[in-house]
Amino acid sequence: MTTIRELAQLCGVSLATVSRVFNKPDSVSPKTRERVERMARELDYRPNESARTLATGRSTMVGLVWDTDHRRSGWRHPFLQDLLIGLKSALSAHGYHLLMLATGEAAHHRQVGASLADPVGYVDTVRRHDLAGVVLIDSGSDAEAFALFAQSGLPCVAIDVAVDGPRATYVTSANAEGAGQAVRHLLGLGHRRIATIAGPARTRPGADRLAGYRAALAEAGVPVREDYVAEGDFYRASGHSAMRKLLALPEPPTAVFAAGDEMAVGALLAARQAGCRVPDDVALVGFDDIEVAALVEPALTTVAQDKSGFGRAAAAAVMAMVEGGKAAPTPAPVELATTLVVRDSCGAAAPR
Structure with a gap:
């Protein structure tokens, strides 16, 4: 894997210049920026996330937290798949990344190392990932942890559960x-x-x-x-x-x-x-x-x-809180409309 030092040497520029290309591109001349970006594409260079956080003073990692029973393959539920596509696409378009934090028994202990049976410890563990914010998906069994996330001050957007906190909001359907x-x-x-x-x-x-x-x-x-x-x-x-x-x-x-x-x-x-x-x-x-x-x-x-709309709305809310800072108003809850789709199983002819 190409390092930032190697990229700088190949481009004939300093480490600081490469860092500015990816973190503050307007501060670099167009000619230099184009040369560094072209070489980065050729070498498949990816900026180190920790270094980027230090350079910008702001994490671009958003955590997705869902307490689920993995014996039922919950991550593969069709509704969740479409929601994830909308969430990831919206975050990626603005330079953010998504970190999935499963909390079901086996997968949970591999990825996070704490349990929602100990909500305080779990929230502390997630915070140590240096996340910009979190998106919470309700399984019905994690109310205490959700409440702690909402009160933690970390930008927090819940799906289908009404959270209440200084930087917490939610997205749901009608x-x-x-x-x-x-x-x-x-x-x-x-x-x-x-x-x-x-x-x-x-x-x-x-x-x-x-x-x-x-x-x-x-x-x-x-x-x-x-x-x-x-x-x-x-x-x-x-x-x-x-x-x-x-x-x-x-x-x-x-x-x-x-x-x-x-x-x-x-x-x-x-x-x-x-x-x-x-x-x-x-x-x-x-x-x-x-x-x-x-x-x-x-x-x-x-x-x-509007399944992908869930993801887009959640992404918009968490990014607004991250970029607006603690003084910015918390986004209002979002309720997405539903639409009846008439097909054959009800015995009525679909509208033409």
Whole structure:
């Protein structure tokens, strides 16, 4: 790997000049800057991040913290993948880098060396990475650590959890309204026996989407049947299990709103295995609009979230706090709109 000293020697300039090219390019003549940058590209030179931090007085590393159960391969959840693309792209475009800090049992101890069972120690460990800020993704089990991050003074942006602190904000979707869109659509198709496969109640998306489901039924004067409320965990297997239970009821639902597309795909398979036709025997609507939603048969009606928009909004907020300094106002929370995407699984023709 080429060092900064070797690059300086090959370009015939000082170490300080190379440092300024990458940290304060306007202070170097265009001719010299072009020569150094061209040679750096040819040698695949990458500035040392620690040296850059010392030169600029500001870290460009943003940490991504997510407490997850790695036995379920949570990092590969489709929603998270799209969010990460938006986050990484927005940060990279402004010269920032993303450091992933997994906190599930095995992976966590390899990468960070502290546990959310000891939130104070974990926050201290993350701070020692000299991060510019952190993005926090809620799993429903890390509320104490999130609260400590929010109060730490480190620029902090949470996904789907309302944090409160001197330099903390959050990004979420209109979860309740999105769930209401789904249920009102099913009501408009004539359904009254509408069940839900909810997300975990301890998470904001799970709680808010269940609240939206209940509110939409109440507005229509349709009583909520508690036997029609099944809880999943946003993963496919839980949707499969929940759908089997719903279809085994003495009076099964004619429509199901699943609070996540992964659960909806599991529910679709369970319905097929039970000999139920979707949408003829039971209509189905999901939430997220992950890629597979348009690929299953029948194609899944779903509530679309702006998944990459989550990442872009989180990046914008954390960069604003980093670059604005401690005196700058903390960005207001962001709530992203949702959109109902009508496909075949609900039994309504998609708009043309």
